[in-house]
Amino acid sequence: MALYQDLDRETLLEMKAKLEKEYADVKGRGLKLDMSRGKPGASQLALTMPMLDVINSHSDMHTKLGNDTRNYGDLDGIGECRRLLAGMMGVEKDNVVVCGNSSLNIMYDSIARSMTHGVNGCTPWCKQEKVRFLCPVPGYDRHFKITEYFGIEMINIPLHEDGPDMDMVEEYVNNDPTVKGIWCVPKYANPTGISYSDETVLRFAHLKPAAEDFRIYWDDAYSLHHLYKDKKDRVKNILEACEQAGNPDMVYIFASTSKISFPGAGVAAIASSLKNLEYIEGQMTIQTIGHDKINQLRHARFFKDIQGLKEHMSKHADLLRPKFEAVLSALDKELSGTGIGTWTKPLGGYFISFNAMEGCAKAIVAKCKEAGVTMTGAGATYPYGKDPLDSNIRIAPTFPSSEEMAMATELFILCVKLVSVEKLLEKMA
Amino acid sequence: MALYQDLDRETLLEMKAKLEKEYADVKGRGLKLDMSRGKPGASQLALTMPMLDVINSHSDMHTKLGNDTRNYGDLDGIGECRRLLAGMMGVEKDNVVVCGNSSLNIMYDSIARSMTHGVNGCTPWCKQEKVRFLCPVPGYDRHFKITEYFGIEMINIPLHEDGPDMDMVEEYVNNDPTVKGIWCVPKYANPTGISYSDETVLRFAHLKPAAEDFRIYWDDAYSLHHLYKDKKDRVKNILEACEQAGNPDMVYIFASTSKISFPGAGVAAIASSLKNLEYIEGQMTIQTIGHDKINQLRHARFFKDIQGLKEHMSKHADLLRPKFEAVLSALDKELSGTGIGTWTKPLGGYFISFNAMEGCAKAIVAKCKEAGVTMTGAGATYPYGKDPLDSNIRIAPTFPSSEEMAMATELFILCVKLVSVEKLLEKMA
Numbered sequence: 001m002a003l004y005q006d007l008d009r010e011t012l013l014e015m016k017a018k019l020e021k022e023y024a025d026v027k028g029r030g031l032k033l034d035m036s037r038g039k040p041g042a043s044q045l046a047l048t049m050p051m052l053d054v055i056n057s058h059s060d061m062h063t064k065l066g067n068d069t070r071n072y073g074d075l076d077g078i079g080e081c082r083r084l085l086a087g088m089m090g091v092e093k094d095n096v097v098v099c100g101n102s103s104l105n106i107m108y109d110s111i112a113r114s115m116t117h118g119v120n121g122c123t124p125w126c127k128q129e130k131v132r133f134l135c136p137v138p139g140y141d142r143h144f145k146i147t148e149y150f151g152i153e154m155i156n157i158p159l160h161e162d163g164p165d166m167d168m169v170e171e172y173v174n175n176d177p178t179v180k181g182i183w184c185v186p187k188y189a190n191p192t193g194i195s196y197s198d199e200t201v202l203r204f205a206h207l208k209p210a211a212e213d214f215r216i217y218w219d220d221a222y223s224l225h226h227l228y229k230d231k232k233d234r235v236k237n238i239l240e241a242c243e244q245a246g247n248p249d250m251v252y253i254f255a256s257t258s259k260i261s262f263p264g265a266g267v268a269a270i271a272s273s274l275k276n277l278e279y280i281e282g283q284m285t286i287q288t289i290g291h292d293k294i295n296q297l298r299h300a301r302f303f304k305d306i307q308g309l310k311e312h313m314s315k316h317a318d319l320l321r322p323k324f325e326a327v328l329s330a331l332d333k334e335l336s337g338t339g340i341g342t343w344t345k346p347l348g349g350y351f352i353s354f355n356a357m358e359g360c361a362k363a364i365v366a367k368c369k370e371a372g373v374t375m376t377g378a379g380a381t382y383p384y385g386k387d388p389l390d391s392n393i394r395i396a397p398t399f400p401s402s403e404e405m406a407m408a409t410e411l412f413i414l415c416v417k418l419v420s421v422e423k424l425l426e427k428m429a
Numbered sequence: 430m431a432l433y434q435d436l437d438r439e440t441l442l443e444m445k446a447k448l449e450k451e452y453a454d455v456k457g458r459g460l461k462l463d464m465s466r467g468k469p470g471a472s473q474l475a476l477t478m479p480m481l482d483v484i485n486s487h488s489d490m491h492t493k494l495g496n497d498t499r500n501y502g503d504l505d506g507i508g509e510c511r512r513l514l515a516g517m518m519g520v521e522k523d524n525v526v527v528c529g530n531s532s533l534n535i536m537y538d539s540i541a542r543s544m545t546h547g548v549n550g551c552t553p554w555c556k557q558e559k560v561r562f563l564c565p566v567p568g569y570d571r572h573f574k575i576t577e578y579f580g581i582e583m584i585n586i587p588l589h590e591d592g593p594d595m596d597m598v599e600e601y602v603n604n605d606p607t608v609k610g611i612w613c614v615p616k617y618a619n620p621t622g623i624s625y626s627d628e629t630v631l632r633f634a635h636l637k638p639a640a641e642d643f644r645i646y647w648d649d650a651y652s653l654h655h656l657y658k659d660k661k662d663r664v665k666n667i668l669e670a671c672e673q674a675g676n677p678d679m680v681y682i683f684a685s686t687s688k689i690s691f692p693g694a695g696v697a698a699i700a701s702s703l704k705n706l707e708y709i710e711g712q713m714t715i716q717t718i719g720h721d722k723i724n725q726l727r728h729a730r731f732f733k734d735i736q737g738l739k740e741h742m743s744k745h746a747d748l749l750r751p752k753f754e755a756v757l758s759a760l761d762k763e764l765s766g767t768g769i770g771t772w773t774k775p776l777g778g779y780f781i782s783f784n785a786m787e788g789c790a791k792a793i794v795a796k797c798k799e800a801g802v803t804m805t806g807a808g809a810t811y812p813y814g815k816d817p818l819d820s821n822i823r824i825a826p827t828f829p830s831s832e833e834m835a836m837a838t839e840l841f842i843l844c845v846k847l848v849s850v851e852k853l854l855e856k857m858a
Contacts, residue, residue, distance in 0.1 A: 037501065045499040049486040052723075056485070057478040070474040072466065072692045100529050105717040116544050116555060116579065126545065126555045142718075149715045150545065258718075263501045265723040286578045288534040289571070289687075292721065294481075294694040 003339040019418040031372030038350035039399040051302040069293035081296035085269040087306030103256035103268040119213035134182035136164040138381030140190040143183040154383035163200030177210040188222035191394035192353040193346020195233035205241035216251040224313040226348040323397040340420035352395040367415040432768040448847040460801030467779035468828040480731040498722035510725035514698040516735030532685035532697040548642035563611035565593040567810030569619040572612040583812035592629030606639040617651035620823035621782040622775020624662035634670035645680040653742040655777040752826040763842045769849035781824040796844040
């Protein structure tokens with residue numbers, strides 16, 4: 001296909017007219033589709049329905065240790081569920097505390113606790129002059145919302161194919177005591193789908209933070225979320241790496257089964273050093289008497305172990321792979337060689353990251369919306385919702401059906417073309 | 430029975446010798462009982478087991494409005510569960526947000542939010558010189574732990590038969606802008622079991638707080654937890670009263686089904702004015718994508734409505750009444766007229782509050798523990814764990830079986846007598 005940038009004004013004007021007509025047609029169809037969030041589709045949710053039979057009125061409600069899951073107790077989670085999530089997170093059972101239904105809430109609590117009480121006895125952040133976080137971009141909007149909410153200054157760090165720009169990360173973390181954390185999605189990153197290389201993980205583990213209360217916020221949201229059986233990313237174990245590098249307390253790992261069992265009705269956990277967990281549990285015991293242990297039991301008995309989780313996730317992969325491939329092949333067919341967009345081809349996770357020509361993302365998302373397809377807001381993948389190049393768009397192909405996906409992708413591509421042509425004409429003017 | 434205070438030294442010494450022998454005997458039995466926490470007994474939990482069949486793999490998982498409870502969404506709770514808890518809390522559905530499993534966690538979050546972000550836009554408490562809370566005593570230890578954890582200064586307010594000392598409450602709240610809140614358990618209070626009179630509720634509603642960010646923290650933990658069918662406390666509706674008094678935003682009401690369905694696997698809620706809830710939801714949307722809606726659906730379909738909840742709780746009453754009566758009749762038989770103890774005779778709730786002679790509570794609890802019965806720590810019912818008179822002991826009769834309860838009560842009474850005799854002898858010396 002010809003590079004749009006090489007086309008002359010007349011050709012562009014012709015294309016514009018044609019695209020506008022197509023757009024008007026699509027708009028007339030009255031679409032109403034949502035590609036904004038990383039939501040599992042109904043067919044994925046159906047896979048977990050048998051879990052709801054695992055615990056019933058005839059079940060023995062006691063843990064292997066004999067604790068009654070129906071009553072108060074087990075603040076750090078029941079043993080069998082801690083073991084299940086430890087398997088998923090690649091750590092020992094004792095390094096895991098299973099909480100409620102939301103890993104985001106655990107992250108929020110970690111930041112909130114650091115604000116009011118400080119990290120492991122350090123000065124509370126609310127009493128420090130300035131607190132800053134490193135934010136690999138593009139990244140997960142809900143991470144950035146938490147730090148923004150607490151008035152933490154965010155610094156963009158470019159995210160490469162193999163992880164964040166580690167030269168910049170080292171420069172900041174090792175020299176600037178106001179830098180207290182970095183948001184990471186190490187595997188199938190939201191939204192680019194890249195995974196951190198071993199070297200990246202090792203460089204993380206060998207950081208020499210200027211701030212004693214610096215922590216790596218390692219959101220292992222997609223550890224089992226492969227799309228292919230034969231092509232899987234793997235990420236080096238960060239907790240082990242930190243221990244070996246003499247930084248045993250430097251990382252908090254977060255995970256949940258929200259995109260494995262049910263969003264909202266899953267179980268979430270934090271993994272870290274025993275020292276960190278002891279401090280965290282000291283706060284948790286003020287906050288709650290305990291989490292939902294019946295749901296923990298339900299998960300432990302249904303999935304049994306890491307092998308059970310993996311088998312379940314291979315069924316998810318079978319459902320998601322065609323959706324991702326449909327989007328990717330449409331993009332490839334319609335946009336490759338045009339110079340008006342690049343996109344990632346992830347092996348797992350929930351998103352495809354699309355980069356439009358500079359200054360086009362907002363207009364593309366607005367045009368999609370006008371015709372009935374909601375994308376994640378342009379800019380959402382950057383701190384403060386500000387994409388400096390106005391270029392990145394997150395595509396979430398998991399929730400719509402295949403047919404809806406096809407329609408939405410067709411519209412998206414149309415909008416990319418139309419906005420790009422308009423932008424090029426504008427530049428010529 | 431004779432007043433112990435009237436006995437001469439010789440008689441007391443004789444009694445002491447006899448009681449010490451009895452104590453040694455009981456100690457020899459090797460008891461291991463826990464009367465420390467307000468935990469439901471196994472027979473109560475069994476009543477809720479059928480709830481676990483209500484949602485199974487064949488269930489329609491959609492709410493009445495058609496939302497899929499298995500997926501993300503409905504941050505403020507599903508409609509049918511909001512309606513259920515609204516019935517329980519005596520408010521409209523729109524005044525309720527259903528959250529996770531723990532009302533304590535909602536209270537904690539309310540305080541945490543006020544610390545870092547302030548109440549509805551007021552200066553965050555962490556940036557105010559001094560923040561103080563009124564604490565009716567004796568009260569609930571976990572309330573006091575939250576305010577202590579956040580460095581909030583606590584002021585003891587005597588709790589009378591009809592509620593907190595409202596003269597003192599008005600004096601503080603209406604004049605002191607550092608007073609930001611008061612912890613209340615309005616019905617079957619923890620631990621005394623008293624309920625607030627209409628006059629108390631009205632005086633609360635008509636407060637004229639010096640601090641704009643003053644709120645009443647109304648922990649309606651035992652609203653349906655009656656012991657008798659024909660004798661039930663009722664408490665005037667505080668949200669309505671506040672509205673009518675022109676203070677619509679002054680109260681947060683908290684409740685849960687922890688002691689109705691399952692501790693840990695229940696649902697919890699906050700009720701307040703629409704203005705307050707809007708502010709709270711603005712924070713919740715940063716904190717989590719949503720709570721466990723499947724468990725909300727399970728509760729809504731099992732209990733159906735307030736009538737269903739009431740019927741369920743009358744079965745709890747049948748189980749708990751004999752336990753309370755066993756303790757009360759033993760206390761009556763052994764201690765009335767002795768002058769060494771007074772106790773409450775609640776019509777509901779989870780506790781009996783016992784007042785020993787001044788300076789005896791710690792010693793009694795320690796003696797019980799030494800012989801194998803764990804009571805709530807003496808002092809726990811006061812801020813900072815400091816009972817100024819060292820007199821109050823909380824008795825939690827719900828968890829042990831009737832036989833265990835009888836043994837534990839026998840030991841408790843023995844320890845009260847022994848410690849009191851020792852104290853009287855000490856005074857004579």
